[in-house]
Amino acid sequence: MTTFPNRILTAIAVAGLVSTGALGFHYAIDDDPHWPDKAPPAEDALTQSLDLERIDGFRYVDDKDVEVTDDLGHHFAMKFTTACPEFKTAKDFSLVTESFRDMDRFTAASVAGHTCTFKDFAFEH
Numbered sequence: 001m002t003t004f005p006n007r008i009l010t011a012i013a014v015a016g017l018v019s020t021g022a023l024g025f026h027y028a029i030d031d032d033p034h035w036p037d038k039a040p041p042a043e044d045a046l047t048q049s050l051d052l053e054r055i056d057g058f059r060y061v062d063d064k065d066v067e068v069t070d071d072l073g074h075h076f077a078m079k080f081t082t083a084c085p086e087f088k089t090a091k092d093f094s095l096v097t098e099s100f101r102d103m104d105r106f107t108a109a110s111v112a113g114h115t116c117t118f119k120d121f122a123f124e125h
Contacts, residue, residue: 040081043119060087066109067124075124078109084116 054071061067063083068076087093095106096115108117 040117043081043117058087058093060090063088064119077120077122077124078118079120080109080116081119082116084109084111084114086112086114087116 055068056071057069058078059067059069063085064080066078066080066084066087068078070076090111093109093111096108096110097105098107106118106121108115110116
């Protein structure tokens with residue numbers, strides 16, 4: 001009597017594995033995959049203890065440039081490797097590190113779920 005329910009469970013498990021494999025194959029050959037894009041590598045980094053202690057505000061300049069103001073009123077140019085239009089309507093952002101070893105070295109900003117890597121992060125004269 002326990003054989004019949006075991007066969008049903010086995011059939012459900014096999015169907016789940018087959019459908020998972022089919023979906024994986026579909027995404028592997030799809031020309032327009034639905035996976036999130038990986039951000040390009042950063043060309044510059046911000047080291048918190050040396051460059052900037054605290055961000056007080058920021059201003060959208062264009063899709064690749066944002067002006068940042070620190071707690072002392074200094075202005076910094078934050079330039080991105082690719083367009084980051086999410087900054088146009090952003091109220092806040094997070095700085096991103098590449099690894100747990102460099103917790104004060106930031107190579108990107110994350111805004112609205114999008115990671116924007118730094119092309120340059122420099123003090124504006």
